[in-house]
């Protein structure tokens with residue numbers, strides 16, 4: 001069985017105050033207690049937390065956690081990852097308790113992005129409190145999606161599809177500078193899914209070590225997105241891209257630049273995939289909007 005969904009994101013942060021304000025006041029997540037008193041944990045549904053911010057000397061992605069179905073599925077996937085020559089490390093008891101999961105492992109994807117796989121999340125049964133947001137779309141679609149840079153696109157594509165079981169949903173060709181003879185060249189951005197969410201992972205070929213370009217959270221209503229836009233203005237959070245609608249997942253969203261330079265897409269109305277379609281190419285990223293206003297510096 002493939003990965004089931006995006007479970008959580010852990011970010012190492014220089015400025016905890018900025019993240020607490022960003023995740024609580026802007027994203028509208030519920031701040032909750034966790035094992036590390038200096039870390040911040042944020043809840044958005046019945047998972048104990050989906051976003052963990054860890055104090056650090058440098059801003060960096062700490063880990064992306066993907067949920068798998070069971071201990072058996074985790075063991076099977078570990079074997080598949082090890083077969084690619086990738087080293088897999090089991091997380092110790094304290095690390096699993098911190099994540100509120102029964103078992104987890106960690107490894108680097110071919111671009112060096114740290115991935116964790118887990119099963120057995122300990123659910124919270126009291127209602128989540130997100131008064132700024134009517135609700136987040138999660139459940140079988142998971143926390144949202146991430147877009148990662150990968151130095152070697154084909155290697156990353158092979159790893160995510162063949163080893164982790166993601167399905168290719170669509171491509172977007174990005175200009176990549178002309179060849180020596182002047183012929184225009186392209187890099188392929190892949191959008192990969194593992195559940196009814198159109199894409200859980202985007203792989204953007206780009207030189208250098210792998211990075212998380214953005215993560216996306218989906219809200220229940222258009223008003224949630226509109227109110228977030230107002231909050232961004234009030235809190236003076238830089239807009240990266242204006243409101244727009246994507247051509248692949250049909251998400252109506254805007255992008256902000258969060259603390260540490262990580263971008264966050266805040267959206268609504270993403271399509272729910274009920275039947276697998278042949279892979280297609282999109283020739284524009286959006287039907288309208290998503291105009292760049294600011295660029296992140298990571």
Ligand SMILES: [Fe+2]
Nearest residue numbers: 145147216265
């Ligand atoms: Fe996105």
